[in-house]
Amino acid sequence: MSLDGRYDADNIFAKIIRGEIPCVKVFEDDQVLVFMDVFPQARGHMLVISKTSQARNLLEAEAKTLGRLIGATQKAAAAxxxxxxxxxxxxxxxxxxxxxxxxxxxHFHVIPRYEGEGLGRHGEGGMANVEDLKALAAKISAAL
Incomplete structure (x- = not known):
């Protein structure tokens, strides 16, 4: 898909926001959702998405949306x-x-890096164990 096009309301993140597909939440508010990536590139890989914007990418996003997302991304990285x-x-x-x-x-990716551990390929690694993701999410959430 190119940089041009229309927002697909049936994309997987839109379905997660609507509760049609489960996710392992780290935190959320009325505008932002942070959850564990089910195909992580490293242990603790999270995704930060807008719950309100239909921007497909950074170039389409409203400045206010970007401000909220980058603030949540910073919070997720610190946690x-x-x-x-x-x-x-x-x-x-x-x-x-x-x-x-x-x-x-x-969306933004927050990917912890560990000395001596390689980074998995984006979207190509195996699916993570959901119980492992829940344990990581609980640990990260507790650090907020």
């Missing part, structure tokens, strides 16, 4: 550092399929 003690944190965001975007709903 994962406090909870899991990684050696670093990657914050990334993709725009368009050629850039690596696979879900066309604006």
């Amino acid at each position: 994962v550092v406090a909870a899991l003690k990684p050696d670093g944190v990657v914050v990334t965001q993709f725009n368009g399929a050629p850039a690596g975007q696979t879900v066309f709903h604006l």
